[in-house]
Amino acid sequence: MSSTLSTPQNPETGTARVKRGMAEQLKGGVIMDVVTPEQAKIAEDAGAVAVMALERVPADIRKDGGVARMSDPDMIEGIIEAVSIPVMAKSRIGHFVEAQVLQSLGVDYIDESEVLTPADEVNHSDKWAFTTPFVCGATNLGEALRRIAEGAAMIRSKGEAGTGNVVEAVRHLRQIKNEMARLRGYDNHELYAAAKELRAPYELVKEVAELGKLPVVLFSAGGVATPADAALMRQLGAEGVFVGSGIFKSGDPAKRAAAIVKATTFYDDPKIIADASRNLGEAMVGINCDVLPESERYANRGW
Amino acid sequence: MTDAPVIGVLALQGDVREHLIALAAADVVARPVRRPEELAEVDGLVLPGGESTTISKLAVLFGVMEPLRARVRGGMPVYGTCAGMIMLADKILDPRSGQETVGGIDMIVRRNAFGRQNESFEAAVDVDGVEGDPVEGVFIRAPWVESVGAGAEVLAEYDGHIVAVRQGNALATSFHPELTGDHRVHALFVDMVRAERTAESL
Numbered sequence A: 001m002s003s004t005l006s007t008p009q010n011p012e013t014g015t016a017r018v019k020r021g022m023a024e025q026l027k028g029g030v031i032m033d034v035v036t037p038e039q040a041k042i043a044e045d046a047g048a049v050a051v052m053a054l055e056r057v058p059a060d061i062r063k064d065g066g067v068a069r070m071s072d073p074d075m076i077e078g079i080i081e082a083v084s085i086p087v088m089a090k091s092r093i094g095h096f097v098e099a100q101v102l103q104s105l106g107v108d109y110i111d112e113s114e115v116l117t118p119a120d121e122v123n124h125s126d127k128w129a130f131t132t133p134f135v136c137g138a139t140n141l142g143e144a145l146r147r148i149a150e151g152a153a154m155i156r157s158k159g160e161a162g163t164g165n166v167v168e169a170v171r172h173l174r175q176i177k178n179e180m181a182r183l184r185g186y187d188n189h190e191l192y193a194a195a196k197e198l199r200a201p202y203e204l205v206k207e208v209a210e211l212g213k214l215p216v217v218l219f220s221a222g223g224v225a226t227p228a229d230a231a232l233m234r235q236l237g238a239e240g241v242f243v244g245s246g247i248f249k250s251g252d253p254a255k256r257a258a259a260i261v262k263a264t265t266f267y268d269d270p271k272i273i274a275d276a277s278r279n280l281g282e283a284m285v286g287i288n289c290d291v292l293p294e295s296e297r298y299a300n301r302g303w
Numbered sequence B: 001m002t003d004a005p006v007i008g009v010l011a012l013q014g015d016v017r018e019h020l021i022a023l024a025a026a027d028v029v030a031r032p033v034r035r036p037e038e039l040a041e042v043d044g045l046v047l048p049g050g051e052s053t054t055i056s057k058l059a060v061l062f063g064v065m066e067p068l069r070a071r072v073r074g075g076m077p078v079y080g081t082c083a084g085m086i087m088l089a090d091k092i093l094d095p096r097s098g099q100e101t102v103g104g105i106d107m108i109v110r111r112n113a114f115g116r117q118n119e120s121f122e123a124a125v126d127v128d129g130v131e132g133d134p135v136e137g138v139f140i141r142a143p144w145v146e147s148v149g150a151g152a153e154v155l156a157e158y159d160g161h162i163v164a165v166r167q168g169n170a171l172a173t174s175f176h177p178e179l180t181g182d183h184r185v186h187a188l189f190v191d192m193v194r195a196e197r198t199a200e201s202l
Helices: A016-024 A037-048 A058-064 A073-082 A094-103 A139-149 A169-183 A187-199 A202-211 A229-234 A253-265 A271-275 B017-023 B050-060 B066-071 B083-088 B183-202
Strands: A030-034 A050-053 A089-094 A109-113 A134-138 A154-157 A217-220 A241-243 B006-011 B030-033 B044-048 B078-081 B089-093 B104-109 B121-125 B134-138 B144-148 B153-158 B163-169 B169-173
Touching: A016 A217, A016 B104, A016 B134, A030 B050, A037 A050, A037 A073, A037 A241, A037 A253, A050 A073, A050 A094, A050 A169, A058 B078, A073 A089, A073 A094, A073 A217, A089 A094, A139 A154, A139 A187, A139 A202, A154 A169, A154 A187, A169 A187, A169 A217, A169 A229, A202 B017, A202 B104, A202 B121, A217 A241, A217 B078, A241 A253, A253 A271, A253 B050, A253 B089, A271 B030, B006 B017, B017 B030, B044 B083, B050 B066, B050 B083, B078 B083, B078 B183, B083 B089, B083 B169, B083 B183, B104 B163, B104 B169, B121 B153, B144 B153
Parallel strands: A030 A050, A030 A241, A050 A089, A089 A109, A109 A134, A134 A154, A154 A217, B006 B030, B006 B044, B044 B078, B078 B169, B089 B104
Antiparallel strands: B104 B144, B121 B134, B144 B163, B153 B163, B163 B169
């Protein structure tokens, strides 16, 4: 073998391709909220592609009230130690110092999340400034593209976290998909006005019109509680799902976690989804979103 | 009837779409494979990037692992990127409990050897058998090969570590050519599939 083969040639870290490419590797998978190393192991054994390390699942954040912040570094490190799959963690919207801390801890993805209490009511964090990639929530296409413009390398539809109710996840994913489909039909003249209407950079609007999809991976989040919920989001076009409270607020987390993984892979096979749905024990009780006051809707956070 | 070979991409989890696009560019029929009966219909198979623990579990659970091992033993051409490389290793260092591999290449692979996501990187890599400029190597929480047996041929190294290997009809890379738009490594694999089909028809 020639000696040139082992010469390292200026490795580049933190590139858009490396950040977005990481999310490509998660596609078709389930990312699970966990609050302890034990839960992280259960998630990994069930086939999760990544875990989201946080102190309280959204359902408990809702119940407890108060200000929700980044988790304790000890707790995040404990989870990083416990599993070999990627570990994500949440920073508050606009709290770039929490994000700096999470990057220094070596998490694999940062979720700038509306589930935590926003730290800035105008600005999100400048995500290009980080080596660690970011995932952000969106309720519509304009919001998704604004996050991508700020450097997000992955988007998740927001849904309404901690409710166990999939209705908002469906609404947001349908909204994003519908707006993308509409762009496909626009000619070049119309794309400028579309960008203005979406309040998003023209270049990104044009890219979506050409690709017919976001330039980054699109997952769904917020309210998935059953295997059928996960498969529904996949059939609606999500490339994978986040499951927050739905697993560890249920009667048999290990079994439900494995069942949601199966249904996410075979999202178009009702027989497999039926088998996965058998005897899972109690699902989380859930909240009807229409009785949720506006002030308690996390999806309204971020802009 | 088309004479184009049919190449599957194991579609249990991972960057399946990007591999399908790269293969389609090489004039083959590319299709996702999730079930044993779908595996039986392909001339070659790509094991994509993804989470190797997840893919391994789902492959066992849905009865794909054993038929896949049988086909690889029988000489079906197979190409694994990143997690797919791990799947093709006869041995992994520090496997997660119950993590099985397909095997097929006499090598020992270290998972996440290049580090976590913050250490993920891009770099030019010279690959034996790929003409022209070096390929753009995209390494994402990538594994490397600790050592290979006598039957395995090292095709590329980066920074002193083995990152591309071939043994017979099995090919593996630590990096992700499917993310770059440069389809030369996929073309190399498609050539392997075509050669195998020709050999079989003789």
